[in-house]
Amino acid sequence: MFDAVVNSPQVLAAVVAGGVSVVVTVLTNVYGPIAQRRLERAKGEIQKEIESVRTELATITSEKNARQAYEYETRKRLYEELEPTLFQLHEASENSYSRICSLVRTARNGHLEGEDNWLGHNGYYMRSTIYWLFLPFSLFRLLQSATTFFDLRLDPEIRIKFYLLKSAYFCFTDDFKLARLQPELQYDPNDLDWTEKRVENPAVYHRQALVLGHLDRLTQALSRGSADRTPITFGEFEDKIKGDEAFRSTCSAALDLFIDFSFPTRPVLSRLLIAQAIFHRLILFSYTRKSSIEELEQAVDWFVASEDFKSELRWSDDIDQFLPTVLEYVKERIRWISEDDYGLSPP
Numbered sequence: 001m002f003d004a005v006v007n008s009p010q011v012l013a014a015v016v017a018g019g020v021s022v023v024v025t026v027l028t029n030v031y032g033p034i035a036q037r038r039l040e041r042a043k044g045e046i047q048k049e050i051e052s053v054r055t056e057l058a059t060i061t062s063e064k065n066a067r068q069a070y071e072y073e074t075r076k077r078l079y080e081e082l083e084p085t086l087f088q089l090h091e092a093s094e095n096s097y098s099r100i101c102s103l104v105r106t107a108r109n110g111h112l113e114g115e116d117n118w119l120g121h122n123g124y125y126m127r128s129t130i131y132w133l134f135l136p137f138s139l140f141r142l143l144q145s146a147t148t149f150f151d152l153r154l155d156p157e158i159r160i161k162f163y164l165l166k167s168a169y170f171c172f173t174d175d176f177k178l179a180r181l182q183p184e185l186q187y188d189p190n191d192l193d194w195t196e197k198r199v200e201n202p203a204v205y206h207r208q209a210l211v212l213g214h215l216d217r218l219t220q221a222l223s224r225g226s227a228d229r230t231p232i233t234f235g236e237f238e239d240k241i242k243g244d245e246a247f248r249s250t251c252s253a254a255l256d257l258f259i260d261f262s263f264p265t266r267p268v269l270s271r272l273l274i275a276q277a278i279f280h281r282l283i284l285f286s287y288t289r290k291s292s293i294e295e296l297e298q299a300v301d302w303f304v305a306s307e308d309f310k311s312e313l314r315w316s317d318d319i320d321q322f323l324p325t326v327l328e329y330v331k332e333r334i335r336w337i338s339e340d341d342y343g344l345s346p347p
Helices: 002-007 009-108 124-147 156-171 175-180 194-200 212-221 234-243 245-258 267-285 293-304 307-313 319-335
Strands: none
Touching: 009 124, 009 156, 009 267, 009 307, 124 156, 124 212, 124 234, 124 245, 124 267, 156 212, 156 267, 156 293, 156 319, 175 267, 175 319, 212 245, 234 245, 267 293, 267 319, 293 307, 293 319
């Protein structure tokens, strides 16, 4: 019989087909349930992943909405808190710039030299000069106290104004840096015999900026305090400097800074005043417009090339010797206004 099966292809094919059918049936019965269980398990795992992704997306959406709500409320509070002070800053910067222009005009008219020096005594011109030059910095202190509670990165325009004002503030302590600008100036106000030497050679031995402690005390004295958030008026300043000995003592370093001032005899202070004028023009420039760091640098060049600069701030052709390095000093500080706060933010 075996030989018959082997010798008959039809019979052999039928036997093989039957055997395969039996094998398939057995395998299906044995492994079908296993495959089904694996499939169900895979479906369950996929479903869990889908639910996890859904939960994660819902969390991200919720956090994004919460962040947007937080930023909206923070910006709203930022404007409510700072806009009145920024408006005062606009006016104060305008007046500070105008006073520097007044010093240039007064020098051209011959009233900053010899017996006729309007800054030769503690009169009206001296008192008003101190008030208008340092008034913006009392607003800097008010802004600084308010920004402790806010992230200034939420509003680039307010951030730029704040850091421009901060740069102008510390510029008034930067006499040695300004003296080293090319062409470098001989400057030694810390000489042991400075009190005598500065009479004969004020360009070298007369201090031509303020130390930070004196600047802080003066700007604090010009403010009514964080509760009022307004600086004192010029009338109040004048009354205090006349009748309040402690207040007059606070102003003494600034008064000494400008006593008998002239541009040729205080070359370091002259550079400082040009830098101040540019910073205040940039604050005015950025008040009603959105300004980038690059645009501020361009604005410096536009301003220095303008008729305003020529007519209002060039007291003599001597300014051409140091103007390029003063401009670079200002631009360097503009570039410090970055997203990471002078490169000191945590990584």
